[in-house]
Amino acid sequence: MTKKVITLLFLLSAISYQLSACFAQPISSSELIRNAKSYDGKMVVYAGEVIGDVMPRGRYAWININDGNNAIGIWVSRAVAKSIFYTGSYRAKGDVVEVSGIFHRACPEHGGDLDIHAQLLRKVTSGRVLAERINIDKKNLAIILAGILCIILILRQFKPKSKK
Amino acid sequence: MILRPNLVDLKNIGYYLGKIIIGLALTMCLPFLLGLSCGEINPALDFLIGIEVAFIFGLVLCKLCYTENDLSWAQGMIVVSLAWLAATVLGAIPLYLSGHWQSFLDAAFDAMSGFATTGLALVQDLDHMSFAHNFWRHFIMFIGGQGIVIVALSLFVKGMSGAFKMYVGEARDERIMPNIIDTSRFIWLVSITFLVLGTFALGITGVLNGMKPGNAFFHGACIFMAAFDTGGFAPQSQSILYYHSMVYELITVVIMILGAINFKLHYHVWMGNRKEIWKNIETTVLFIAVTVTLIITAVGLDRAGVYPTAIMLFRKGFYQLISGHTGTGFQTIYPAQFVNEWNHLALTGVICAMALGGAVCSTTGAIKMLRLGITLKALIEDIKRIILPEKAIVLQKFHHIKTIFLEDKQARSALLITLCYLVLYGFGALVGMFFGYPFVESLFESTSAAANVGLSCGITAVAMPAALKLTYIFQMWAGRLEFMSVFVLAGFVVAAIKGK
Numbered sequence: 001m002t003k004k005v006i007t008l009l010f011l012l013s014a015i016s017y018q019l020s021a022c023f024a025q026p027i028s029s030s031e032l033i034r035n036a037k038s039y040d041g042k043m044v045v046y047a048g049e050v051i052g053d054v055m056p057r058g059r060y061a062w063i064n065i066n067d068g069n070n071a072i073g074i075w076v077s078r079a080v081a082k083s084i085f086y087t088g089s090y091r092a093k094g095d096v097v098e099v100s101g102i103f104h105r106a107c108p109e110h111g112g113d114l115d116i117h118a119q120l121l122r123k124v125t126s127g128r129v130l131a132e133r134i135n136i137d138k139k140n141l142a143i144i145l146a147g148i149l150c151i152i153l154i155l156r157q158f159k160p161k162s163k164k
Numbered sequence: 165m166i167l168r169p170n171l172v173d174l175k176n177i178g179y180y181l182g183k184i185i186i187g188l189a190l191t192m193c194l195p196f197l198l199g200l201s202c203g204e205i206n207p208a209l210d211f212l213i214g215i216e217v218a219f220i221f222g223l224v225l226c227k228l229c230y231t232e233n234d235l236s237w238a239q240g241m242i243v244v245s246l247a248w249l250a251a252t253v254l255g256a257i258p259l260y261l262s263g264h265w266q267s268f269l270d271a272a273f274d275a276m277s278g279f280a281t282t283g284l285a286l287v288q289d290l291d292h293m294s295f296a297h298n299f300w301r302h303f304i305m306f307i308g309g310q311g312i313v314i315v316a317l318s319l320f321v322k323g324m325s326g327a328f329k330m331y332v333g334e335a336r337d338e339r340i341m342p343n344i345i346d347t348s349r350f351i352w353l354v355s356i357t358f359l360v361l362g363t364f365a366l367g368i369t370g371v372l373n374g375m376k377p378g379n380a381f382f383h384g385a386c387i388f389m390a391a392f393d394t395g396g397f398a399p400q401s402q403s404i405l406y407y408h409s410m411v412y413e414l415i416t417v418v419i420m421i422l423g424a425i426n427f428k429l430h431y432h433v434w435m436g437n438r439k440e441i442w443k444n445i446e447t448t449v450l451f452i453a454v455t456v457t458l459i460i461t462a463v464g465l466d467r468a469g470v471y472p473t474a475i476m477l478f479r480k481g482f483y484q485l486i487s488g489h490t491g492t493g494f495q496t497i498y499p500a501q502f503v504n505e506w507n508h509l510a511l512t513g514v515i516c517a518m519a520l521g522g523a524v525c526s527t528t529g530a531i532k533m534l535r536l537g538i539t540l541k542a543l544i545e546d547i548k549r550i551i552l553p554e555k556a557i558v559l560q561k562f563h564h565i566k567t568i569f570l571e572d573k574q575a576r577s578a579l580l581i582t583l584c585y586l587v588l589y590g591f592g593a594l595v596g597m598f599f600g601y602p603f604v605e606s607l608f609e610s611t612s613a614a615a616n617v618g619l620s621c622g623i624t625a626v627a628m629p630a631a632l633k634l635t636y637i638f639q640m641w642a643g644r645l646e647f648m649s650v651f652v653l654a655g656f657v658v659a660a661i662k663g664k
């Protein structure tokens with residue numbers, strides 16, 4: 001009985017250690033790029049907004065995650081990538097996700113790219129469509145300039161007489 | 165005695181400058197229409213304001229300085245140098261209004277970087293930029309690569325004998341066809357043909373890589389304009405690394421090389437004279453220069469041990485090198501990786517490649533292959549003169565469209581421009597070091613700016629001192645115009661102050 005309890009406790013602690021390692025404090029892109037050598041081949045946690053396209057490649061997909069400083073390419077299974085609904089663009093704020101995976105400073109599988117091969121991906125916040133409101137100051141400035149331009153075009157009709 | 169410029173000089177300069185500014189205003193109509201068609205209202209307003217300001221300036225200049233006189237050589241050069249400054253300021257207006265640049269200086273930095281086909285950027289939050297602004301960033305590279313004046317010449321000027329003076333002022337001293345307007349139009353024909361083909365190739369690759377078709381073709385057009393005009397901007401903050409695709413990289417390499425080739429050579433190949441590719445001094449020197457700088461870079465990278473396999477080393481090393489040599493500035497590594505992971509030997513290989521550039525009468529900057537070839541030929545001639553008997557007649561010739569016997573004035577001209585570039589590279593490096601940046605990084609960034617390349621090792625950032633931003637703007641401007649127009653403008657200013 002005691003043996004079973006010890007084994008169970010050991011398993012629980014191992015799982016909790018794995019989980020804490022998986023979703024530990026995220027490392028910034030600047031830190032990963034600056035100290036790429038020390039993180040090479042290690043499990044890291046990285047978080048940020050998914051930007052651009054989700055690019056499926058066979059059973060996997062590429063996503064690019066920007067943490068506000070740089071964007072880093074994440075190689076993730078296609079099934080997991082399907083959970084991403086919004087990607088960052090002019091029209092939308094992308095989903096913010098947290099990724100834990102193996103960091104490569106020069107990935108042997110992807111021609112030496114600096115990337116992360118994701119093992120787990122968790123959506124932190126969902127993205128949204130960004131509504132565009134017309135900027136009144138810009139609109140007023142454009143109207144004033146249009147007026148000035150019209151006056152100049154009218155004045156331009158009075159051409160100087162060329163000397164013959 | 166220096167003569168002070170008179171009212172006729174100012175009117176001539178003002179009138180033709182006004183014409184070019186009106187041309188610039190018309191080019192802004194494209195992103196404006198794109199903004200409207202994509203439902204991007206505020207970006208469309210940014211461009212409307214830019215168009216209006218440019219039209220007002222252009223029309224006022226044309227009205228106040230109306231003249232029927234033709235341009236002199238000096239006036240043509242001054243018009244060109246001022247046109248590039250005016251384009252930078254006016255082209256920066258819609259960029260600044262977008263809110264993606266922290267100051268107008270930053271927006272002007274990117275505008276000059278775009279027009280001069282450099283590719284160094286201070287843009288913020290690029291991944292959320294509108295289609296209209298992103299298109300403008302790349303389109304100004306297309307305009308600048310062909311030449312701002314070329315745009316005006318080919319589209320708005322019907323017949324003008326002063327055209328050639330402005331054409332030369334824009335660092336294009338080779339006539340492809342007898343008529344300079346036809347030459348301009350041929351340059352456009354080549355560029356637009358390749359634009360269609362390149363956009364299609366990149367668009368299809370993007371779709372196959374998993375991008376949405378709309379995005380894939382938009383990116384394809386933008387990347388083509390930046391690659392063929394050896395500019396280096398990209399629609400996403402990761403540059404070419406965003407695509408994670410070797411095929412995409414290969415296509416951009418081909419486009420970059422096409423952009424680095426002399427338009428005169430393009431013309432002869434188009435006319436069926438394919439042998440010219442192998443005979444031309446520029447292609448020969450380019451091949452040798454790429455090989456030598458690649459060896460230096462590869463040895464450096466091998467010693468640094470960053471890339472464990474030869475394929476990785478070649479893919480990363482060759483891409484950054486060819487991007488630097490053609491003056492493009494696309495990157496498949498992060499700027500900080502240059503400093504943190506590449507050693508000085510590898511960086512030196514890339515710096516040398518950037519400093520040398522592509523062909524004359526192409527869209528590249530830097531010293532250029534024809535000048536390097538002529539300098540080497542002149543050196544060989546001098547060595548022969550020393551070795552051979554005094555009575556021996558030593559002649560050097562080279563093949564550039566036709567066989568040409570090397571003359572002293574050609575060697576002198578090539579060496580003078582080479583010297584100017586070396587001084588400009590050194591000047592920027594000194595300013596960088598003054599602000600506390602290390603020597604190699606300062607030289608790397610300075611060479612990148614002056615040679616209109618755009619590779620960055622991380623110095624170019626919003627936080628860098630304003631004086632350094634201004635230094636790089638000056639380097640991009642002077643480097644793109646190959647000095648002469650800038651010298652003439654400086655002489656004009658001195659004459660206006662000290663002249664009698």
